[in-house]
Amino acid sequence: MNYTLNQLQIFLKVAQSQSITKAAEELHLTQPAVSIQLKNFQSHFDIPLTEAIGRKIYITDFGKEIAEAAAAIIEQAYAINHKTAAFRGELTGKLKIAVVSTGKYVMPYFLADFLRQNPAVELVMDVTNKREVIRSLEANEVDFSLVSVLPPKLAIEKLDLLNNKLYLVGHTARQFHGQTPAAIFRELPLIFREAGSGTRQTMTEFLDRNEIPHIKKMELTSNEAVKQALIAEMGYSIMPLIGLKNELFNNDLQIIPVKGLPITTMWSLIWMKGKKHSPVAAAYLAHLEAKKDEIASDKFGWYDGY
Template sequence: MDEAGEKITLRQMQIFLAAVESRSFNRAAEKLSLSPPAVSMQMSRLAEALGATLFVKDGRSVQPTQTATALVPYAERLAETLREAVHVVEQMQGRLDNQVRVAMVSTARNFGPQLVQQFLRQRPAAQVEISIANRDGVIAQLQEDRADLALMGRPPRRIEVTAHQFAKHPYVLISNPEHPLTRFRRIRRADLVMHRFLVRESGSGTRMVHEHFFREAGLPLPPAQEMDSNANIKQAVMANMGLAFLSAHTIALERQAGKLSVLSVDGMPQLRDWFVVYPRRKTLGPAAREFRDFVTTDGPAFMRQFFGEDYGAE
């Protein structure tokens, strides 16, 4: 290694990658729990060691130079090698044997924690970390190795995964119990176009069910207001602000309390599937493998018992 290479540290490369990503020394410092002067000093030392300018100021931001852009893949390779080395050491020491990180989409919060607890009764030594996020957030956790497995509906396409189906996932159309449509024994799809709906963000499972329901019949999409969570949608429907397609697994308590009604509509309920998903190239640790096997073997019976034999369908 030449003299310049001996002066460069892995920490400098980590700071460099954070600065390139955020285009700001201040934001890079915040991300790495450093002070902005410390980031600036380390980037100056790195530039000096390389004998090249890495960043140019652009107002309050910094822009990577052509040299910096060329350096990025090598810095990423170094950072990934370090992560892999640490991972191997931790595995050799047995620290990861009992750890499993489970991400779940927001709809799965209605049964996911209970499913995890059932697993822990069988494997009390396991250390399970759970996180709940929207679909994009869960996919990002899998992609960035911040989760070992995920409980979700339709498996992602932008990363290669192995997916095991373990339960049916019914979607239903809900309304306030006082809504005029509750008086009808069967409702045609065309009768719904004039009514106001509440929907999740584009790309979510419930949004896809909503759009497919009307487009499959060649009908225009009805007027709709977008909301950022199923909980907010439920509250709005209970306030009689509109109709909504939601997972039957998210409304069991509200139905029992008489706060929500499931409408009898042609083409509903629509059955999807629940999957336990993990990156195809990922080597699961012992606890993660046991959790995967538990979900695929015991998950179907758990879901039937938890939600009832009809899975919430009318």
């Protein structure tokens, strides 16, 4: 059989996500490229690996066994690479981080230099909602988590990276001058993130704390979805500034002045108190402690203008 390690990786990702679209997104490939490699991989076997019903793909029992074998082979391949790098005296191993969804606008900038300096380090980063981020931290599945709202009942240590500022945001078609928060929120349809989102929690606490009546228009499960809804003039939302750079610069969205905003929290890298870090995790933490202020100034200088 002449299948490649790349084909094994693609099939494993398809099996894990049960979606060619999601596999393509996670592998940073096009859907046609994933489909072609999946077809080429299937050509090595007489028994079907997948089954398509309607628009959904399912993994057959045989496919599940091949996926398990693929995972073991890929793990061994990584082990070989790690051993080779370690023999050369390079830092090697996995760095595992769970990031709340809006954190995808923050975390890459605090990772890039470290990964360039340590090419043998393998990054495993899960971008999900706050609830799942905290669960994976408690379960010791990750080295670190990036959050903007600290978990109140968890014994953690933290390293603060960057201020997180949340504003009321909407389309530029309408201008606002001098209205009170109560007046604005009474007439504006508000778009919320889903339950379990840190942004949702912060937004709801602000409304409740100020006893502001509001219209709940809809609930969406990602900041990207909220942004597109705002651009389409479907409503307004309280959103983190960090993900709005292009939309503000292009005049697609505006910040609506409201007393009591912005809400300011902190993007913090957190880990369980007393956790014994791996050499890779310890090296990364040392890198951040030395470079975080420089990274924040260099990559987020635009942030101070708001």
